[in-house]
Amino acid sequence: MWTDHTGLQTKFMIFVVRLRYKYRVYPTPPQQELMTRAFGCARVVFNDGLRVRQEAHAAGSPYISDGDLSKQVITQAKKTKEREWLGEVSAVVLQQALSDLNVAYRNFFASVSGKRKGRKVAAPRFRSREDNRQAIRFTANARFKVLDNGRLRLPKIGDVRVVWSRELPVSPSSVSIVRDAAGRFFASFVVDAPNEPLPETGPEVGIDMGLAHFAVLSDSTKVTSPQFLRNAARKLRKLQQDLSRKTKGSNRRKKAVVKVARAHAKVTDSRKDWQHKLSTMIIRDNQAVFVEDLCVAGLGRTRLAKSVHDAGWAQFTAMLEYKANRHGRTFGRVDRWFPSTRKCSACSRINDKMPLRIRAWTCPCGAAHDRDVNAAINILAAGRAERLNDRGARVRPAAMPAPRGETVIHPDAAQSRRSVEGIPTL
Numbered sequence: 001m002w003t004d005h006t007g008l009q010t011k012f013m014i015f016v017v018r019l020r021y022k023y024r025v026y027p028t029p030p031q032q033e034l035m036t037r038a039f040g041c042a043r044v045v046f047n048d049g050l051r052v053r054q055e056a057h058a059a060g061s062p063y064i065s066d067g068d069l070s071k072q073v074i075t076q077a078k079k080t081k082e083r084e085w086l087g088e089v090s091a092v093v094l095q096q097a098l099s100d101l102n103v104a105y106r107n108f109f110a111s112v113s114g115k116r117k118g119r120k121v122a123a124p125r126f127r128s129r130e131d132n133r134q135a136i137r138f139t140a141n142a143r144f145k146v147l148d149n150g151r152l153r154l155p156k157i158g159d160v161r162v163v164w165s166r167e168l169p170v171s172p173s174s175v176s177i178v179r180d181a182a183g184r185f186f187a188s189f190v191v192d193a194p195n196e197p198l199p200e201t202g203p204e205v206g207i208d209m210g211l212a213h214f215a216v217l218s219d220s221t222k223v224t225s226p227q228f229l230r231n232a233a234r235k236l237r238k239l240q241q242d243l244s245r246k247t248k249g250s251n252r253r254k255k256a257v258v259k260v261a262r263a264h265a266k267v268t269d270s271r272k273d274w275q276h277k278l279s280t281m282i283i284r285d286n287q288a289v290f291v292e293d294l295c296v297a298g299l300g301r302t303r304l305a306k307s308v309h310d311a312g313w314a315q316f317t318a319m320l321e322y323k324a325n326r327h328g329r330t331f332g333r334v335d336r337w338f339p340s341t342r343k344c345s346a347c348s349r350i351n352d353k354m355p356l357r358i359r360a361w362t363c364p365c366g367a368a369h370d371r372d373v374n375a376a377i378n379i380l381a382a383g384r385a386e387r388l389n390d391r392g393a394r395v396r397p398a399a400m401p402a403p404r405g406e407t408v409i410h411p412d413a414a415q416s417r418r419s420v421e422g423i424p425t426l
Helices: 029-058 066-075 084-088 091-113 233-244 251-285 305-311 313-326 371-387
Strands: 016-026 134-139 152-154 158-163 174-179 185-194 204-209 213-217 222-224 288-292 330-334 360-362 368-370
Touching: 016 313, 029 066, 029 084, 029 091, 029 134, 029 158, 029 174, 066 091, 091 134, 152 174, 204 313, 204 371, 213 371, 233 251, 251 313, 288 313, 288 371, 305 313, 313 330, 330 371, 368 371
Parallel strands: 204 288, 288 330
Antiparallel strands: 016 158, 016 185, 134 174, 152 158, 174 185, 204 213, 213 222, 360 368
16 A cells, blocks of 8 residues: 555555553552452463363373363363352453463474574463463453543453553554552553654664663764663662561561562663663664664673663664664664674774774774774664665565564653763753
8 A cells, every 4th residue: 555544645655563552550459359360360271271281291182272272271160169260250361361371382382393483482381370470461352441531441340540641543452451570550552553654864874782882873873871770779789688688478578579679660661761762763863774683692691691681782672673664764683793893894804803892993904993883884884785685676674563562651760861972861
């Protein structure tokens, strides 16, 4: 489709992207009890289905189909005295819990057979009431509804108050109610919305990710790393020391666990809020964005693990990717083995490896380079080369699934006051 909603001809292709919008909800104490009951029922159905399949595998029986499993652990289980309380929650919640188990098995089988790329996926495990994250999902069949007064009506739970930080672009297809380790409740909506192409612009940028500077752009802009985790380390250390002094199983220990979780949640929200703003600015100002495909999992096992996890490179590049796809920008990843640091951006000579302490170097051709800026320039050049196929045509990015990092910007997230070289303070 090459025309917009007004019927005027446009250069952008209109297609649908799947997004998630996450909002804070404040259920009343009775509603919290009903949600906790729904969490428990969904967990029991998931575990019952997993146990049935494990027992069938141990006995050498054929793999139980999804329909037969649903009849056994939901329909028939409700008629028994041990599981009759499953009827107290929405049937859709139970079906979606079983659907999660089926997806987990499919991902596991695809990983074992080699059909699924990336890291190996383990077999499904039993869920516990002690898990930090509890969630249930309502689909359109559950007939959940966003009321005119702004409340979210959930079957067998009631009308829940929602803090709308932004409007939903279209009617959602499903909503998940999530309780995190800090005891906060969220509503995560899945929507299929049309893309929103931005006006074309000329600049293209390559980005070199680092630790001293979070990102260095090919135009010599350097973004200082906020280091949210390290800035909160003193407070976290004190809270964790207080937690270690509490008796296991006591109510005071449970309260201390929540305090530690809230402190970590504040760090996570602050990092995500800052990365959303930075990624939006980069996508808005550049027609094409190229980054290096870093092996974050491998770097997370080195002595720099704490700094690597504090930076959150994977989350940031995922934001760039789905925002570029939605707004008509080009996004590309350069191979991780590409020698972006050692290659001279002036003469293309590949020099010897250099330790991290060397931040500036001079090529035998006479060109003086800043280590990070030179890498960003090489990433831009490599990205441009890979973007064009043998006919010289631009390749549109593939469709993106709904990102796990939500599109919402938390209005109450703490913001870094540290300076950013070349970019105004966000």
